[in-house]
Amino acid sequence: MTYRNPPTTPRKSATFDDYTLSEIRRAAATGIYDIRGGGAKRKLPHFDDLLVLGASISRYPLEGYRERCDTSVVLGSRYAKKPIELKIPITIAGMSFGSLSGPAKEALGRGATLAGTSTTTGDGGMTEEERGHSKVLVYQYLPSRYGMNPRDLRRADAIEVVVGQGAKPGGGGMLLGQKISDRVAEMRTLPKGIDQRSASRHPDWTGPDDLEIKILELREITDWEKPIYVKVGGARPYYDTALAVKSGADVVVIDGMQGGTAATQEVFIENVGQPTLACIRPAVQALQDLGMHRKVQLIVSGGIRNGADVAKALALGVDAVSIGTAALVALGDNDPRWEADYNELGTTAGAYDDWHEGRDPAGITTQDPELMQRVDPIAAGRRLANYLKVMTLEAQTIARACGKNSLHNLEPEDLVALTIEAAAMAGVPLAGTNWIPGKNGF
């Protein structure tokens, strides 16, 4: 028997990992960049890297089920004659009819209304389903202006001027031909079946000085009744917040890179923008520097999943959070019950993100009349309401443990960070130390 040298275990490259190799092969075979839905999937510093301290000798807690912990929030108190008051500080983010089916939009409206919060239109105009089933509806004012009209503007409860979104700061919407049904085409004034690429810039204003005049116009059209939000992707949160305030916004919305999209290039989603956690303190700082913290409300979105995320975001100074991806999951998105269908599409429940293809087994991100029947708007709305209530209870549990009789009394001093990165981004001490990276010259 001949002696053989001991073999080494086959080793794959950390740089050229399996996903990277598959993407190179896919690009070479198809000649087109990868398009998908959702937000950044890479690992990022997030709320999981923060912990809440709770009570101790110097801080005493509130009784869990006996002492009140307020969850309400008023949005738009700066200029709007009719600010909106929500029971919970968790809103539903803008998602278009077109990217979502009619029943899914209806379910979002029903769920939000049951839970006492608002829902938001998207890049496709306002539908009767969502207006009818949403007690508080925020109407997005987007670069494409699909479906924009003064009647819907006046029957909205607030207006959100969308400058960008976290999944693609600087990118426009995308709705591929498979989803441009007759109804979607009519609402968007486009031929059926074309690949529709929404504008990335507003057609009639550029820059903060124009934005101020644009907001004035929207206020004049709606007789100064509606709160006006300005939504930006998480790019330059300090300056974007300051400029939105300067432009006259009632509410600033910042969407971090974990925030979802209906369809965008993978390379855009994973490489442009900042994590949600990195956006909050600069935005709050801008409001504080201008003396506008709590006067102009701040909403943050992108990767909010549970009541702990809500509590931590509020502790960092935001007034409310917004959810999109998590709301879709509550409706039934990526549910394992459709695993066989996901497998047929070459994926698995939990990983499905080809929302642009319109073949969503869960019936949410589709315009297919048969698939969309898989969403029962009443049952799905109930699930969303349940989920929102659980998140609220969870956030209250944490706030009471910190001795706070309102979620909005949570503060950065209630938090520590598990990693240096999170400590630097959130501006709270690394656990077990009094070190806040970047503060006091260290």
Add this chain to the structure above:
Amino acid sequence: MPATKLSKTAAHDNASRVFDLDAMSLRELNQALHNLTPGSNETAWEVLHPKGSHSVAVGVDQPVTIDVRGSVGYYCGGMNDGAAITVHGSAGPGVGENMMSGSITIKGDASQYAGATGRGGLLVIEGNASSRCGISMKGIDIVVHGNIGHMSAFMAQSGNLVVLGDAGDALGDSIYEARLFVRGKVDSLGADCIAKEMRPEHLELLQGLLDRAGVTGVEPAEFKRYGSARTLYNFNIDNADAY
């Protein structure tokens, strides 16, 4: 609205209301216009001393006439739905943006984004328009007596843009189904915009637009028609250079 601050002119029998922006605020003007209800006999309005104010007569939804005596700033007549607005001067950016119906006439020149995203109605600019005229238009008809600037009718989806003079660079870039008629020269066409055959139905359509805009002494046959080549409607990697 304090009624004492409103005056009625003798020049109009039927309750013409004169609004002097030197004496009253923009807010009062727009609120008074929004308070109009169907059947109101206050059908004729006159706005004095606009002095470049932004958002003059925005969001009007009743079929009244509004004569603005002077030049206006941004977004005059924005989202107009039925009013006939005449600006006896020039207009700043975004005049008639997102107009639904009715008409807006600018006696002077118009700045950028005239008629942006307009869905209906007629916008007439008797002077020149600047860049991005008719950007993202969605059904509006625009007639410009003079010239228009670069990137006009960018991503124009529907409606008609008629230019009696010349057009700047990149006309109709990424155009969808809007129709463009230019009488003079076009500096360059944008991506996916091509010259198209002028068929009898287009000559007829154009004559109708010229008539509605009060243009005389100009024949439809003097124009060239431009529109979408429709080659970029569905993504194809071999067109990547055009994007």
